[in-house]
Amino acid sequence: MSEPAISIRGLEKVYGNGKVALHGIDLDIPRGSMFGLLGPNGAGKSTTINILAGLVNKTAGSARVWGFDIDANPRNAKASIGIVPQEIVFDAFFTPFEVLELQAGLYGVPKAQRRTMDILRAVRLEDKANAYARTLSGGMKRRLLVAKALVHNPPILVLDEPTAGVDIELRQQLWAYVRELHSYGTTVVLTTHYLEEAEALCDRIAIINHGRVVANDETRTLLATAQEKVVVVTIDRDLDLAPDHLGVGKVELRGTRQLAITYDKRERQAGAVLHALTEAGLGIVDVSTQEADLEDVFLSLTRSVAA
């Protein structure tokens, strides 16, 4: 197997004020993956990313980006990663074209190899190429940030909370574009608070809490670890109250004919729940089940770890 796109070992960060942001993180992000870095506010996501980007100095540990050690080979490590930061910062008096050309200059991309107009076209800003950055809408600025991260054609693109404060339509556009990049082989890492977003987009997810990795798995495996399952049963008669004597989990009456039963799937299967209902003399008309979603996994993991 090829070396991971990003490989982190024992990464620690203590800020100047004594705040321990990372307690020793181990993390491998496979090449070609769409990887979600999830965690509540202050978990250490930005610190991790900023260390990889060379913007924050680590206290201990090591990291390799596309095989390049960030200490031994910082230039190559930096050239292998494009970071889309959380905050929008541009010089208002540069045009998108100039912003990208300047960035290309910073990364030492020779003029002949620059793809400024191609990138602007890809993020649908070609008609704004020569407008001042200050005249762009919030959404356009976001797209310009993505464009900026791509000028040196990095194999890894990291998006730090890219859709915070972005409207739904733009979010969809942004994700469509990120998916496209991913389909062409770019390794994509995104940090997000939006659990549904990570669930929908990422093939692997690591959850960080209080500077520690508390989960790191394929999205579907992570979802399968959620223990609660709900079976919703339509019964053959009207009820006034949820029956409380079934002994199969929490029973809730929805309307007069539907029962939602939440049970722990380690303890019993849906069949046993249905059996208990028929034993209680209730006829079953229809059945559906709901798996727990990522939010349940996230909450159970981030609740169980002390600060």
Ligand SMILES: Nc1ncnc2c1ncn2[C@@H]1O[C@H](COP(=O)(O)OP(=O)(O)OP(=O)(O)O)[C@@H](O)[C@H]1O
């Ligand atoms: N420059 C700094 N000086 C001191 N403490 C810091 C600094 N930057 C971050 N921290 C602290 O380190 C911890 C981790 O912060 P970090 O920004 O990495 O979290 P995060 O998971 O990215 O959260 P968010 O999503 O809110 O950005 C927090 O407790 C934060 O207050």
